[in-house]
Amino acid sequence: MSEIDPCQLYLLSPPQIESAEDFAVTLDSVFSSGDVACFQLRLKEASEDHLIQVANAIRPVCISHDVAFILNDSAELAKQVDADGVHLGQSDGSVEEARTLLGYDKSIGVTCHDSRHLAFEAGDKGADYVAFGTFFDSPTKASDYRPELDILTGWDEATEIPSVAIGGITVDNCQQLAKAGAHFVAVSSGVWSYPEGPEAAVKAFNAQLKADL
Ligand SMILES: Cc1ncc(COP(=O)(O)OP(=O)(O)O)c(N)n1
Numbered sequence: 001m002s003e004i005d006p007c008q009l010y011l012l013s014p015p016q017i018e019s020a021e022d023f024a025v026t027l028d029s030v031f032s033s034g035d036v037a038c039f040q041l042r043l044k045e046a047s048e049d050h051l052i053q054v055a056n057a058i059r060p061v062c063i064s065h066d067v068a069f070i071l072n073d074s075a076e077l078a079k080q081v082d083a084d085g086v087h088l089g090q091s092d093g094s095v096e097e098a099r100t101l102l103g104y105d106k107s108i109g110v111t112c113h114d115s116r117h118l119a120f121e122a123g124d125k126g127a128d129y130v131a132f133g134t135f136f137d138s139p140t141k142a143s144d145y146r147p148e149l150d151i152l153t154g155w156d157e158a159t160e161i162p163s164v165a166i167g168g169i170t171v172d173n174c175q176q177l178a179k180a181g182a183h184f185v186a187v188s189s190g191v192w193s194y195p196e197g198p199e200a201a202v203k204a205f206n207a208q209l210k211a212d213l
């Protein structure tokens with residue numbers, strides 16, 4: 001990671017959102033509390049109608065704070081809601097199909113678990129970022145994959161494609177990922193379950209990530 005590009009916060013939504021309008025107000029307040037580079041809408045159990053409703057409510061909030069709005073899982077839906085990009089897991093369709101659908105103005109991120117091989121494959125297919133995880137025990141998602149920190153360092157040295165570290169990331173453990181070379185830390189529970197609230201969490205993440213490492 002270069003010194004002029006500090007590691008940035010990539011915020012994932014909480015796993016459930018009841019009211020699209022109330023969440024848009026919360027998100028506006030959270031974005032006002034500190035820098036967030038990307039926001040991913042990840043609602044695994046929501047109906048498509050609800051997802052679209054939430055997406056339509058939060059997209060203007062992301063635009064007004066200059067936060068890239070990424071939709072999880074579906075390139076088709078990302079296109080439908082005019083998101084800035086899509087995050088694809090290994091079973092969420094190919095980068096090539098997503099690129100054909102979304103074009104080159106949109107970002108495509110790919111889950112690569114603990115595998116440099118998957119990451120190089122994603123990079124070769126045109127991914128805009130690769131995600132490694134799960135680095136720490138996650139309350140949000142169980143995982144069999146536990147990469148070492150040096151996968152981030154090796155990736156940073158080998159390519160120009162940004163890496164995202166994910167899984168159980170908190171204010172207290174994010175600096176080690178930044179030091180290892182992560183370009184982004186992707187966080188859900190570390191923000192939404194922060195004891196002093198999500199705004200305080202975003203401030204605290206920024207302080208950690210912008211400190212001299
Ligand atoms: C930034 C980021 N990295 C990894 C994931 C996980 O995606 P996936 O493997 O498809 O699992 P689900 O999120 O769909 O449960 C992600 N969403 N975002």
Ligand SMILES: Cc1nc(C(=O)O)sc1CCOP(=O)(O)O
Pocket residue numbers: 012111113132133134135137138139140141143145166167168169186187188189190
């Ligand atoms: C959605 C997701 N994907 C992961 C992976 O390893 O690919 S870990 C994870 C959960 C992220 O939430 P939290 O910050 O609460 O751990």
Ligand SMILES: [Mg+2]
Pocket residue numbers: 072073087088089092
């Ligand atoms: Mg997925």
